[in-house]
Amino acid sequence: RALLPLGISRLDTMLSGGLRRDALHEIRSQTSRDSVAAAGFAMALLARLATSDPRPILLVSEAGALKEAGHPYGPGLERFGLDPARLVIVRCRRAVDTLWVFEEGLRCGALAAVLAEIRGHPRQLDLTASRRLALRANESGVMGVLLRQAGTAEPGAAATRWHATPRPAAILDDFAAGIGRPAWRLALERNRNGPTGIFDLEWNHGSRAFAAPSGPALPLSRASLPGDRPHPQTDAGTIVAFRRAS
Numbered sequence: 001r002a003l004l005p006l007g008i009s010r011l012d013t014m015l016s017g018g019l020r021r022d023a024l025h026e027i028r029s030q031t032s033r034d035s036v037a038a039a040g041f042a043m044a045l046l047a048r049l050a051t052s053d054p055r056p057i058l059l060v061s062e063a064g065a066l067k068e069a070g071h072p073y074g075p076g077l078e079r080f081g082l083d084p085a086r087l088v089i090v091r092c093r094r095a096v097d098t099l100w101v102f103e104e105g106l107r108c109g110a111l112a113a114v115l116a117e118i119r120g121h122p123r124q125l126d127l128t129a130s131r132r133l134a135l136r137a138n139e140s141g142v143m144g145v146l147l148r149q150a151g152t153a154e155p156g157a158a159a160t161r162w163h164a165t166p167r168p169a170a171i172l173d174d175f176a177a178g179i180g181r182p183a184w185r186l187a188l189e190r191n192r193n194g195p196t197g198i199f200d201l202e203w204n205h206g207s208r209a210f211a212a213p214s215g216p217a218l219p220l221s222r223a224s225l226p227g228d229r230p231h232p233q234t235d236a237g238t239i240v241a242f243r244r245a246s
Contacts, residue, residue: 016193023159024134028148035149038164047081055112060090065119081205095122106136113143130156161190
C-alpha cells in the first residue's frame with residue numbers, strides 16, 4: 001500500500017512508514033478558534049502529497065464551516081506550498097451534501113485526495129457513514145481527509161485521528177522579531193498501525209517538509225490596555241451576607 005511519509009522518523013515509525021494513502025484520516029479542532037490550525041495541518045499534508053502525485057485534489061466544504069473559518073485563499077495556499085491550480089473546490093449548503101460529494105470524490109481514481117470540511121457533529125456523520133467513506137478510500141486508493149471544525153473525538157473508521165492546536169512559532173534564523181514558520185501541537189489520538197502520542201511540528205513551505213521546532217518559541221507578550229478605556233473596578237471589599245427574612 002502506498003504511504004505518505006511525514007519526514008519525522010519517530011512519527012513515521014509509529015505510522016509504520018507514513019500515512020496510508022488508501023485510507024480515511026481525520027483532523028479535528030476542539031474549538032472554532034483552533035480550526036485554522038487544523039486546516040493548516042491538513043493543507044500541509046496535501047501539499048506534501050502533491051509533490052509525488054500530479055493528480056488534482058478535491059476540496060469540499062460545508063457552508064457553516066466556510067462562514068466560521070473563511071474560504072480558501074489562492075495566493076496564501078500557493079505561498080504555503082499548495083498550488084491552487086491543482087484544486088477543485090466545491091461548496092455545499094448542508095452537511096449531508098458535503099458528505100455525499102466527499103464519498104463520490106473518493107470513488108474517483110483520477111484524484112490524489114479529497115478533503116471534506118464539516119462543522120460540529122452532523123447526525124449524518126455516524127459510524128456507518130465513516131465506515132463507508134473509509135471503504136471508498138480503500139477501494140480507489142484516493143486519500144480521504146475529514147477536517148472536523150469544533151468537533152470532539154467520536155467513534156469512526158479513520159485510520160488516524162489528529163487533534164490540532166496552534167503552537168507559538170520558533171525563532172527563524174536568529175531573527176527574534178520576525179514571524180516563524182507555521183507550527184502545531186498535534187495529538188495523534190487514534191492510530192490503527194500502532195501507538196499514539198503528542199508531537200510539536202512546524203512546516204517549511206519551501207521544501208514542503210515537516211520538521212521539529214527549530215528553536216525556542218517566539219516570546220508572546222500581552223498588548224497594553226487602551227488609554228481611552230475606563231480603569232477596571234477596584235475590589236468591592238468585604239461582602240456581608242444578610243439573613244433572609246422569614
